[in-house]
Amino acid sequence: MGYFTPVYTSELPHRARSVYMYLRDHAGKGGKCFPAIGTIARELNLSRSTVKRAIVDLEQSGHLRKEQRWRENGGKSSNLYCIKQLDSS
Template identity: 80%
Template sequence: MGYFTSLYASELPHRAVAVYMYLRDRADKDGKCYPAIGTIARELKLSKSTVKRAIADLEKSDHLCKEPRWRENGGKSSNLYHIR
């Protein structure tokens, strides 16, 4: 079936479904993407806190793996997301 069959069958809240679809749409062929929390929130018209909760829901349900990224000067950058 489609990408979202297991997602629809899960008991994830609608915020997690929306964020998953957003990330899936922006992922490369390997299922990786790295949009900022603020960008996701702005484009989905959600708060940053809601996006963070949705990402936590997706990690807990094993639909997503989050990896921190760092700049050359040691500063934080946006996270790298691996879509499963």
């Protein structure tokens, strides 16, 4: 069984599947990563709006938790994404 088989067989829209696989591929052992929306969009050849919609899809389906990160000066930084591994059942 393939690593992403649960994603392929899920009800997620294709945009969410692509972003999930990207985030999962970039996550550390704890399932966390923090790429910028623009980086995800550029590397997947998607628009920023499409990536944002995909992240909402993943949050609503329970496959992802997003946390805002902040710089020391109070400015926003990239989000922290906590990826939930999909079951292969």
